[in-house]
Amino acid sequence: MAKNCLRIAHQGETIQLSWQRGQASPRFADTVTFEHPFDQQALTDLRWYLEKYLRFPYGLAPDKAAKIEQRLQTWGEQLFELVFRSSEKAREFFQAATYDGLHNCELVITSDDPTVLNLPWELLYSTSDRQFLAPTLAGMSRSLSEYAVRAEMSPLPQDKLNILLVIARPYGEKDIALKTIARPLLDSVSQIRQKVNIKVLRPPSFEEFERELNRNKGFYHIVHFDGHGDFDANSQGFHHTLGGLGQGVLVFEALDGSPQIVTAAQIAQNLADCGVPIFVLNACKSAQEGEAKFSSVATRLVSLGAKGVVAMAYNVQAEAAKHFMGRLYGEFVAGASLSNAVAAGRKAVLNQPQRPSPKGDKPLRDWLVPVLYQQEPYTPFLPKNNIDVPDIDDLLVETSHVTSLHGFPEEGAYGFIGRDYDILRLERGFRQNNIVLLQGMGGVGKTELACGFARWLEETQGRAGKIFFVSFEHGATLSNVVNQVGREVWGDKFSPLSTDKQRLAVLKYLQTQPCLLIWDNFEPVNGFPTGNEPLLNGEERNELKQFLKELRAGKTWVLITSRREETWLDCGYTLLNLGGLWEQDVEELAAKILQTAGVDRAKLPKEYLELLKLLGGHPLSLRVVLPHLKTQTPAQLIEALRRGLDTFKGVEEEGRDKSLTVSLDYSFAKLSEQARRHLPFLALFSERVDAHWLYQFSESPDKEYGQAYRAVFGENLQKADWLKILNQAAAAGIVEYLLSETIYKIHPALPWYLRQQLNTMVSLRVERSGTKQSHDTEQSGDCFASLAMTDTTSLTMTDEEVINELEKKLLIFYAYLADKYREKLISNAKLATFVLRVEEPNLLQNLRLAEQQQEWAYAQAILQALGDVYHRP
Template sequence: MAELRLVFQRTDTDVNVRADFFGLDGNIAGGKPQPFAFELEPDDYTDLRWYLETFMDLPMGGSVLRANRIEQSLVRWGRDLYHAVFDHGDHRDLIRDLIRAEMPRLLTIATSDGELLRLPWELMADERGALTRQDITIRRQLETVKQNLTYEAGSPLRVLLVVSRPDDAGFIDPRHSTRALLDALTALQDKVTVEFCRPPTLAHLEEMLAEADGAYDIVHFDGHGNYNRLLGLGVLLFEKAQRPGRMQSEKDPVRADRLGNLLARYQIPLVVLEACRTSEVDDVAFRSVAPRLIEAGVGSVIAMSYAVHVEAAKILIERFYRELARGRTIGQAMEHGRGALIAQPDRWLAYGPQGQTIQLQDWFLPQLYQRGGDMALVGTVTQDTVHEAPVANRPLFSTGNEIGAFPHPPLYDFHGRARELYHLERAFRTDRAILLHAMGGMGKTALAREAAQWLTRTGLFRHGACFLSFEQPVTAERIVQVLGTYLEGHAFESLSQDEQYNRARALFQSHDVLMVWDNFESALEMFADPEVASDHASTPMPMPGYNAEARRRIIDLFRDWTQDGRGRLLITCRPEETGLPGVRRVGIAGL
């Protein structure tokens, strides 16, 4: 690949830049050092942060005028940056050589000076527009990092995803970008595996990295990041280990140097930091997260200089991973993601079909740091290289007429309850049975369905999820049959009743499977009386037909299944008193 390398040197009085061009034929052309005179004032950085992080809070009146002024400044800064480097004779010739070269093409900002790394180089533009829109990848490289390391991507591509949402930090729906990532990688089928770090603690991340022994190609952090100016260090907010009996988790600020030292042992080819301010630097570049990881030995880091809107993260991640799966280099894939941000500038202020949006110029936010070359993690994908993933005998999540199938999704899809969904995921790490309780019409079944579908897709229940409604009379025998037939097919039904009981219990203990018991209130004694039942429903309910013996057998089955093992139960019910021993109770409030 062709590369134009800008090497900066700061003296006591000024800054010089030298341009070196490395052609595809191996020839090297160097320019003479020239003075570099460009800087942004503190007020300019204040404007940038306000535009990207605050403007959306009240986008009207004087705020709109200020935003328009800043957008004009973005254009001016991009052109001024270009002229500050390439207005000199030989530098001008070298950038033309890069533009004319075959792809891929790299423009490398080579410095360890924090003030220079902080500049928005991605805005750089000539008379035709931004260089990144001319198939040029702009990346940062630390000049003080001299040791060359080799990175190898395996097959299948292994991605380790850390989704961290501590309760004492701002909450973002974890499905937005994760769903985009999973969708983008479906083209690779059996050539990619995505694993989740659950729980998202630093200790568990270290455990998973050690067990894989350097086999991960990508570590992707989806959460909050920041730059702590008191410490002079970048931090990522992991979760602390849960306390026994609590669903909440507190934030664990992990310093950049601590995380870098951990990842240094495994020479990870790529780390994606989907967290705000993870590339922000001061006068000491290594103190920020992204540069620190590069110094520690990570091959490439993609990070954000400011807080990124949820929709922007989703657009970027989906396009980046899709292009990565097509065999693009890391830099090329990121520039395609940047192009998607330019093409889709609408950012919603309120989520939903009728939600208000504004247009935001945030395409320059993603920054690429690289230690060495710009590598591709996936070979060129053709029809011959893609193999169909093995087709299971049953779907992991179905909505048809099969036994254990779930209801169809709500008419207008599932919205809201993101925090409750994440709390369910967190609770299932330790609890074998969870009771969702609320009055009728609060969306218990819809939430249970979404949880089953999402947690199945993201691998928590890798053997699938099945559903059973208690609205019509259900026996313990029927519960056993539904689980057993779902996991083993109709051959399970040929077993005797005792064999089915024993087999179903063994399956529930040995499989990562979720079973949903819906409308469990129908089995409660109080609901056998239509007058009592009507106190919990908008219309009287018919007598469901459960007797004391049937209830006892269901509770005994529940107790037997939830003593140990890997299976999980999710129960929806109107009252919270169910007689189910040891069940974790989770109430649902109104939206």
Template sequence: MSGLVTESTSGQNRAKRHISLQIVAKTATDDHWVIDVIEDGTLFLQDVHVTDPLTPDQTSTCRWYLEQYVQSSPFAGGKAREAEMHLKEYPLRLLSQLPLRRILRPHLEVAAYQLADSVLLSIEVIEDEEGRSANSIHGLLWETLEDSELWDHPSWEVVVHRSIKPCTSDAGSNPHRISPFKCGNGKSEFNVLLVVARDLTHNPSLYSDVDASVATNALLQIQKGLGETNGKIQLNVEIVRPGTLAAFREHLQRAGNGYFHLVHFDMHGRVGLRKGTASKAAFLYFSDPKSQETRPVPGHSVASILGKHNVPFAVLNSCESARASTADDANIAAQFLKHGVRGTIGMPFKIASSAAAIFLEHFYRALLLGHVSFPVAAAAGRKALRLRPIRPTRYGLQLPLRDHFVAVAYGCHGILDYPTLASTVFHTAQRLSPVPPFPPKDSPIGREFDVLRLEKLLVQNRIVYLSGVYGVGKTAFLDYAALMWKSTHFVDAAVSVNFGMQEGLSPHGFSMNILQQLCSQVKSVPAVSARSDDVNTINETIESILSKINAVVFVEGLETAPIYPIPDCLGAEWTAEIAPCLRMLLRIAKDTSRTGRCYVVFAHRRLNPHPDLEDLVGHQFRASQYNLSGLDMPDALDLSYKILQASGEDTQQWRGPPMASERHPAIGKCSLSFVRRLAAPATAQNTMAVVLLSFASGSFYIETRPTASPSGGFQSSQGTRPFVWVHPPKSHILALPVQQLLA
């Protein structure tokens, strides 16, 4: 019998009916499954034969559609429409084999006369561990049944969740609920550990790889929302740095068993052959501690670590992390359940970054702001994807994608409790306050991998020399990195001193600037007069603060400071006074015995450190250097379209990518029409726009500016006329009049 509960919506009681269906797989062959259907604990159908609604060729087409259409082939509309047709018909074909409508007809007839009532249908797909085969029932796309239009009633809400029995978790009667720790301030703590890993040997495009910051941004967005709305839950987010298996294990050990409620794996997954055998297994790709590459770790090994440290829930936005159509060990999500994890979210397909961002935002929003259970929060994320099907693709296009079923939830076998469903996010989400975006919309584009690389260097060396040509965006990049690191507790304070923006900065002003920034970010600091003229006293105070906290100090614009005396007598006094503070910062950074960790980043236009700089700070950078290069083509185009759209250009009217042009040798393969589109709005508004374009021949830095020229470059003799400065790699700077490009 179905249950009846009530919930209050806008002051009115609203009846909510709950119906539970369990689809239990009994046996499997190469081409079909034999299942039973149980309604509210009563066997309703027995020995029903179910086959995959898709043929192998159709499955291949749909996989291409989900994994490559938006990411790399947005103009293959014919093949995409074919896949969309298959996916649209998929749930109908599935229901034609399972007479679920016949089971639910009495409820539908009652609901037809009670439109004000909401019907909650939970569908649990169960597979017995002992009867599992390579052809798993979990290989079917059960989440496509969540579309309420299938059930001919506007108030039906459907939650699909998967389980494997027996469940090894000792969660008791309610395994789907997350129980935050109670704090003395009346709040509850929810602790999340995030593990991010990517192959850093190359820069993937925005559309060929899941954004390396998608999980971080989703969690920090919810954290910011909880803080600003004074919610009852305090979200603590910690990140494993670097994302190696050893660092992951050590982080869990330091925290202690049961400290983390959830571990989120933001890394690649793959199903492959187990070494030395013909059987398939799933792997997660952690960072390699000795290189910029990743290394595969068997899913069952990671599951064992989670079980050992009593982690109850896990999220994997890894491709193929829940692929259930190959072999027993190929489904990482199922492996986690076998080792005691109570709930897991995995991806049987590669998911686009934009889709992952939508799903994760609404999943965590429902879980932490809506206070719903794990599988219901997953259904909320899928519903958000269903309601927001438009995905950004290359060349500024926006395309619909039917991918709402890609994220699947596995959990312990058990009926969802009524209170869980009664507080479902489908109603509560409408009453939640809007969550502010993170990171800010003006954050740099295409720098997520650069942040990971810089993090890895800092963890290994603590002192890094960051280089980058004029206009590449070093300051914006470091501001973005500081925001990320403070929000995820990598550092407690981030200090930035930019000599290029603070002309005439004295040694006293340099030290005082650092101290003032530290004091504004640290609650308790040693007493010192803000007007103190004693540089030594200021430096001692800085050292005292840095010995107790984790901090990063950015020293930028040194190319404008007088540290390179020409002749030797010029700048000698200035460098002699500033050197003690710089050397003190480096001494603290190198001292691993201190409680606090200090990281120092020197940012400079020069590719290699000047010998005078190394003499000044008393440090040889050698292996701790990182060059911030120009953006790759897809990210550069994305930035370009962003600039154009902000200037009023309707890029949706464009019918394809910019065509190559050889009309001007300085631009090479850059489309002249594209440069015209870029230059016109920028110069019309008399604003500066920077676009970094990468081609086969190298990187071009194109910027429109109303006055002056890049430092050390060709000086225009035509006053304030706007020019487009084209910086070919390893060559001189060419100044092209905008009027020539717009002609």
């Protein structure tokens, strides 16, 4: 704990500096007029630098950031001049503090004015010492002139540091990512877990918060709130009992996941009643004061008796949070005071400034983000025997961990990345139902999420029982499930039991114990795609079905992953659909992929972010496409993906990731002959396709569109044919249902794969043109052989000419479609706008084709239609 203290006391329009050496009486300098040293633009620039710069470090952003970094010192000098050079006494006090060692001195800012408390005091910069003060001081905190006096708290347990972690994300994707605080916190304390007890509040509701604290009065040292905070000008809190001019609020999460707004006063009352001294707060706006006194969460909590509140003045980067939290809690465990622990955490952030960005790791001066509010010095944890913990470094020893995970596959090359909101969606799903089906396209990351969710539950004590993983990809049965659980629970005693007794024993165990079963790749069990032979017979499927029904009333959770819904189970599961990764998670995965591929992200242009967006957050697409940035530009890859060119076709390269190709090959081979023949036409489409337009283009052999289609695919199709084909593809996870009954979503990497299929089909057509068509068809038995029966008028054309002719006809088709629905914008605006918006990706793709081929009339038709839609209100 620091020996000395410098205090800046603000009142009205003045400030007064005081100096206290040790236990001596404080000495005071003269009051001086306090003029706000920061204008609004300066504060806006600072927030941009800390919160937004590294999200898009391209163009003019690096130069702007560099200028702001230079101004950090200028702002700090202005603040320093105001405080420490405003009078001779002020100069004397700072010199005395420097002489005794700033590492032995704490700096306290006292005020009741939110504007003053909200200033970035951490930027104080000494020109004589040429350093920012905050990282050098023993501690730095903010306090209030007036606050509630509470009875002294009862002694807390000293065997472990007890932390209640509240993770609330009621706003879904609008909330900060789970990894921003929760995961860094867990990672950072992993090496001192023998001295730290972390409990995650489940569910993160205010009612459960009250119950947990009241059940464990005098137990928790810290409540760590990882969620959203704000200022409520009308004080419309959870019960709105306080009235007043407004105050800070925190947003908890109701049982159904909806927001639950709670005033800081209510939270403070619970902390005081249950003897919790410290509140750690990383909520958005948590340290940003409102206009009224004591309005923010941090000041409100301190004003009502909390010993201390650690808050974030700005949105914190996950990497910075990891460094700060790790050091903060490590210092607590070692017996440091609250102020000293925060100072140590700030130094850890300062000493490790590299933060992730799309251009690679970049330095960021974000050590000023953590702030401390406290009214008096406080040490939350004193180890029973200091001989056992002589130094913080002695605590950083990994302890052996007995896992509760059984049968799990190894993590992939890049580990588990992202899926924060999906993990919380799963938790919410299991609050309502103990059976959840996770459905998503092939390769989207269902298995990775299931395993990541299991590890998250293990790390946070979300399941007290064991966690089991079984893959059904190759036809596992109920006996596999029963044997895995039984042998793990009872060991050698399980095998001698009869089959019926084994099943009953496992069923009873799972009904009474809070376990988790993961049934992965479940789609082949009942035949996949639909119409294919099931891997399990009827009796085996019924056994699984009955087993699930018997588990419904029990304590075990069951997570099933599949590329489709499994309605035949008839067990009333909760369905969760899985899409791509979030933007920041995509960048994190991309960084690892490019590092492995030897690509320097710092040298990539801003089109790199456009490429990531185009890939739609699909992990397998990222893994297949991004390594090609070693030899091609992002713009080239964007064009290749959009046009379905042959960019990725060629001789197999050593170490090339073939996972997407393998996944698509598997699904493609399971489709009907008709589907395998006609799906390659989708190579010419982008993002989505409407079966209605596929039919309009391909249905008539008497029209030029139908003739061009028949020349390549050997036959014309009706709408029912296309719906059948697309439904097969959707069941196989190759496309997704999107809108109405005819519109489907195309995975961004799918056109590349289908283009290869299309090229193969056309090549076979030419190769077989000189042979007897019937003989070829009869002997080969595949969908390509019948292409020898296509119109002989096209056989004199090269492969490229045949495909180019088809593309040209599709361009004409879309130009006429655009013109037709542009006219309908007058007579039926709703329908026309819908059609043009849905077809926008295909219109844009054909617009690029028209420009390349200098077909300006067609380009004009498409441009005019899109322009009219874009300008509509």
